[in-house]
Amino acid sequence: MRYVLGRVAQAALVLLIAFTAAFVLLQAMPGDAIMIKFQNPELGLSPEQIARIRESYGADVPLVAQYGHTLLGFLGGDFGYSVVSGTPVSRLIADALPNTLVLALSGFVLAVVVAVALAVTATLSRFAWLGTALRALPSLFVSVPVFWLGIMLVQLFSFQLGLVSVINPGPIEGLILPVLTLAVPISAPLAQILLRSFDEIGAQPFVAVVRARGAGAGWVLGRNVLRNALLPTLTMAGLLFGELIGGAVVTETVFGRAGIGRITEQAVSQQDTPVLQAVVLLSALVFVVINLVVDLLYPVLDPRLRSTVRGRKAVSA
Amino acid sequence: MSRITRPLGATAAVIAASLVLMGCSSAEPSGEGAAAGEPVVGGTLQYLEHQAHTSLYPPAGGFYPNGGILNNITDRLVYQNPETLEFEPWLAESWESNDDATEYTFHLRDDVTFSDGTPLDAQVVADNFDLYGLGDQDRALTVSEAINNYDSSEVVDDSTVVFRFSAPSPGFLQATSTINSGIVAESTLELDLEGYGPGNSDAVVGTGPFTVGDEEIGASLTLDAREDYAWAPESWDNQGRPYVDAVQITVTPEDSVRVGALLAGQADVIRYVEAQDEPQLAVDGFSIYAPQTNGVNNSLSLRFRNPLLEDIRVRQALLAGIDRQEVVDTIYTDNYPLATSVLSSTALGYLDESDALGFDPERAEELLDEAGWTVGSDGIREKDGERLTLVVNEAAPQPRSFEALTLISQQLAKVGVDLQILKADAGSYAEAILDADQVQLYHSMVGRADLDVIKSQYYSSNRNTLLNWDSSDDSIGDAKLEELLEAVSTEADPDKRVEASQAVQRYLIEQAYVIPLFEEPQVYGASDAVHGLGFESVARPSFAQTWVQR
Numbered sequence: 001m002r003y004v005l006g007r008v009a010q011a012a013l014v015l016l017i018a019f020t021a022a023f024v025l026l027q028a029m030p031g032d033a034i035m036i037k038f039q040n041p042e043l044g045l046s047p048e049q050i051a052r053i054r055e056s057y058g059a060d061v062p063l064v065a066q067y068g069h070t071l072l073g074f075l076g077g078d079f080g081y082s083v084v085s086g087t088p089v090s091r092l093i094a095d096a097l098p099n100t101l102v103l104a105l106s107g108f109v110l111a112v113v114v115a116v117a118l119a120v121t122a123t124l125s126r127f128a129w130l131g132t133a134l135r136a137l138p139s140l141f142v143s144v145p146v147f148w149l150g151i152m153l154v155q156l157f158s159f160q161l162g163l164v165s166v167i168n169p170g171p172i173e174g175l176i177l178p179v180l181t182l183a184v185p186i187s188a189p190l191a192q193i194l195l196r197s198f199d200e201i202g203a204q205p206f207v208a209v210v211r212a213r214g215a216g217a218g219w220v221l222g223r224n225v226l227r228n229a230l231l232p233t234l235t236m237a238g239l240l241f242g243e244l245i246g247g248a249v250v251t252e253t254v255f256g257r258a259g260i261g262r263i264t265e266q267a268v269s270q271q272d273t274p275v276l277q278a279v280v281l282l283s284a285l286v287f288v289v290i291n292l293v294v295d296l297l298y299p300v301l302d303p304r305l306r307s308t309v310r311g312r313k314a315v316s317a
Numbered sequence: 318m319s320r321i322t323r324p325l326g327a328t329a330a331v332i333a334a335s336l337v338l339m340g341c342s343s344a345e346p347s348g349e350g351a352a353a354g355e356p357v358v359g360g361t362l363q364y365l366e367h368q369a370h371t372s373l374y375p376p377a378g379g380f381y382p383n384g385g386i387l388n389n390i391t392d393r394l395v396y397q398n399p400e401t402l403e404f405e406p407w408l409a410e411s412w413e414s415n416d417d418a419t420e421y422t423f424h425l426r427d428d429v430t431f432s433d434g435t436p437l438d439a440q441v442v443a444d445n446f447d448l449y450g451l452g453d454q455d456r457a458l459t460v461s462e463a464i465n466n467y468d469s470s471e472v473v474d475d476s477t478v479v480f481r482f483s484a485p486s487p488g489f490l491q492a493t494s495t496i497n498s499g500i501v502a503e504s505t506l507e508l509d510l511e512g513y514g515p516g517n518s519d520a521v522v523g524t525g526p527f528t529v530g531d532e533e534i535g536a537s538l539t540l541d542a543r544e545d546y547a548w549a550p551e552s553w554d555n556q557g558r559p560y561v562d563a564v565q566i567t568v569t570p571e572d573s574v575r576v577g578a579l580l581a582g583q584a585d586v587i588r589y590v591e592a593q594d595e596p597q598l599a600v601d602g603f604s605i606y607a608p609q610t611n612g613v614n615n616s617l618s619l620r621f622r623n624p625l626l627e628d629i630r631v632r633q634a635l636l637a638g639i640d641r642q643e644v645v646d647t648i649y650t651d652n653y654p655l656a657t658s659v660l661s662s663t664a665l666g667y668l669d670e671s672d673a674l675g676f677d678p679e680r681a682e683e684l685l686d687e688a689g690w691t692v693g694s695d696g697i698r699e700k701d702g703e704r705l706t707l708v709v710n711e712a713a714p715q716p717r718s719f720e721a722l723t724l725i726s727q728q729l730a731k732v733g734v735d736l737q738i739l740k741a742d743a744g745s746y747a748e749a750i751l752d753a754d755q756v757q758l759y760h761s762m763v764g765r766a767d768l769d770v771i772k773s774q775y776y777s778s779n780r781n782t783l784l785n786w787d788s789s790d791d792s793i794g795d796a797k798l799e800e801l802l803e804a805v806s807t808e809a810d811p812d813k814r815v816e817a818s819q820a821v822q823r824y825l826i827e828q829a830y831v832i833p834l835f836e837e838p839q840v841y842g843a844s845d846a847v848h849g850l851g852f853e854s855v856a857r858p859s860f861a862q863t864w865v866q867r
Contacts, residue, residue, distance in 0.1 A: 031743065031744025036747040041780040041781060042462070043462065045459060045460075046778060049460075052455075056455055084371055086514035095534050155577060159578070165583050166578060167365065255574070256569040256571070256574065258533050271742065
């Protein structure tokens with residue numbers, strides 16, 4: 001229990017550091033959203049008018065005070081307003097998050113299924129050529145740019161074959177292609193790790209012993225190798241979540257889906273600090289939670305780690 | 318200013334309707350002509366936008382995604398016919414102004430209601446212009462760029478309102494016809510900038526043919542037809558409710574997906590077809606609409622107060638050293654006509670200056686030699702140890718700005734000028750374009766179908782694209798230019814106003830302050846099932862007369 005509490009405290013500290021770093025970096029960038037929006041020559045505002053607008057946004061308050069104010073706001077669930085559109089950031093995030101969660105989770109699940117299927121088939125295949133071909137696939141997948149894949153999938157399945165619509169599709173219909181687009185590049189490193197683990201563990205003495213006792217290839221893989229291969233894969237899966245966020249930016253833009261990725265893309269291009277601050281914190285939160293879950297899962301999966309945990313109270317990812 | 322009093326006659330409307338049944342001629346599709354049959358009522362038009370809208374505060378309507386929505390949910394006092402650029406009654410039945418254009422009186426229709434049921438009266442119209450003319454900095458609501466010298470309003474009776482100006486404001490009548498002057502209800506006027514933002518769009522209430530329905534922030538927005546709409550401008554063929562039941566606006570940022578979706582029949586109309594994608598739509602069943610924006614051309618403003626550009630010979634050399642025809646032929650299509658003046662040839666007051674805009678690289682080299690810039694070892698000219706390196710901004714909102722500037726940079730390199738293109742994050746960019754030391758050539762355009770447009774672009778307290786006004790020491794570099802521009806916006810006599818605009822056009826080219834490139838259109842693609850797609854005078858779509866033959 002103390003271990004868990006310690007890990008949670010550590011996670012909170014990481015979040016605070018991420019928040020502070022984001023704040024400092026965003027402030028250090030040249031210009032700000034108010035300037036981009038109101039100093040735009042198209043509005044023809046006088047310096048006095050701009051000064052009054054800056055004042056009404058509280059942009060000229062000392063940075064330390066702004067930091068304190070923003071931090072308190074975040075703790076109280078008040079993320080401020082988008083400078084570009086004026087919409088409350090909490091509203092933007094609340095509207096976008098479910099879309100992105102569904103997309104990311106479906107993409108992730110599909111990626112895991114594809115990776116496991118690929119690795120198992122490649123390992124168990126009786127035909128050497130099939131195994132070789134399948135083993136080459138992840139390297140191909142990993143080097144496919146997400147935006148290119150998305151556009152190709154849209155062109156083929158939607159525009160040429162007319163199987164799914166990308167414009168105002170149904171909820172499920174609208175997920176098919178984006179999920180595929182997102183899953184392919186995520187599945188590749190997972191499959192690579194699994195394949196390598198299968199090979200390494202398959203070469204270990206205990207596997208030879210099990211085989212010697214007459215176990216079939218499938219039995220060995222399912223009962224012995226797979227369980228042992230899960231640990232590195234799980235670590236990788238946690239790290240890959242970053243890919244999901246990056247992938248969502250591209251996928252949501254290509255498919256015109258509302259979501260965190262789109263918000264991020266728009267906020268970055270307009271330097272919309274309040275939105276960016278919230279997005280950074282959200283991403284950090286997701287990372288921290290996933291890594292926490294992964295760490296807590298280790299002892300569950302591997303009995304050897306349980307004693308280590310009690311002994312040293314720390315397992316690093 | 319002429320006095321116009323034109324009661325809406327039913328006969329006139331019917332004749333007008335039958336005359337314009339063929340639809341928009343200025344924006345006539347370049348593909349198969351749309352054969353107009355009997356309009357079909359009902360259905361949803363699928364419209365794909367390039368960017369998400371950011372605000373429905375009418376003065377923010379210059380941004381196309383904002384303007385595209387506002388144009389359909391709000392009406393204006395006066396309608397500017399996009400083909401003739403003449404004015405017609407809309408919410409105002411008639412209007413008049415005094416001789417020096419400092420006082421305007423509008424007589425309103427008495428049968429108009431907002432979509433929330435409240436009636437349109439003189440008070441609400443006065444309140445609209447008080448906000449647009451004066452702004453409200455405490456709510457971060459800016460003054461409308463179209464309105465100059467606004468002073469006050471006066472409600473004479475329920476249907477009569479008077480606006481007064483601190484100086485002559487001959488552009489005000491046209492200003493009332495722009496999207497920036499869309500009339501909204503009292504409840505909408507009370508909103509702050511947040512209230513006009515995405516997610517709250519249905520709170521923006523107008524008298525227009527459509528109202529805002531469902532909205533998904535940043536992704537889609539539905540415009541629902543107003544069944545009781547009955548106050549269309551008389552030149553519209555549709556005098557009643559919109560033909561379609563709804564317009565579904567979907568934000569689709571990826572160019573290839575917009576074009577592909579249109580070709581695959583998943584969309585009816587798309588905005589922002591890039592020049593390189595136009596050939597894909599040159600097939601049966603699809604049309605390209607390229608309505609002009611009728612204002613200051615897509616052009617480069619030369620910041621003449623910067624030491625590098627102080628010498629008129631250097632500026633003239635840049636003008637002579639750029640092969641504008643090659644730029645238009647290589648980067649764009651026929652929908653982007655070569656500019657022949659600072660103003661578009663379809664703009665009011667246009668003066669043909671093509672004689673002064675010829676391409677002459679030898680002359681450019683001569684001029685630079687004369688100015689003391691000699692060719693250095695790497696082919697770039699130098700003077701007193703300084704290289705002739707200039708910076709131009711990539712204008713992200715303008716079509717293919719980077720490609721065009723890249724070609725221009727290659728052309729100028731041949732006469733020994735090093736042209737760098739500024740590509741930067743939004744913050745650095747916003748700072749750089751206001752600093753002549755960082756950006757010497759400013760790439761931009763502005764659309765507005767009024768003579769004032771030229772003042773909007775170059776005047777010190779407007780866009781100030783030449784940086785004639787230096788904000789650091791509050792000084793004006795060229796007082797004559799300021800005077801010429803002031804004349805355009807204050808001269809009450811229409812003919813003299815045109816002369817004033819032409820004097821500015823002549824002066825800007827004479828001084829080589831501006832290098833006009835092309836007349837900028839907004840390019841839309843549509844399926845031929847779509848009929849009656851209209852555009853207002855600066856090319857925002859108008860869906861009230863649109864119908865779809867499925």
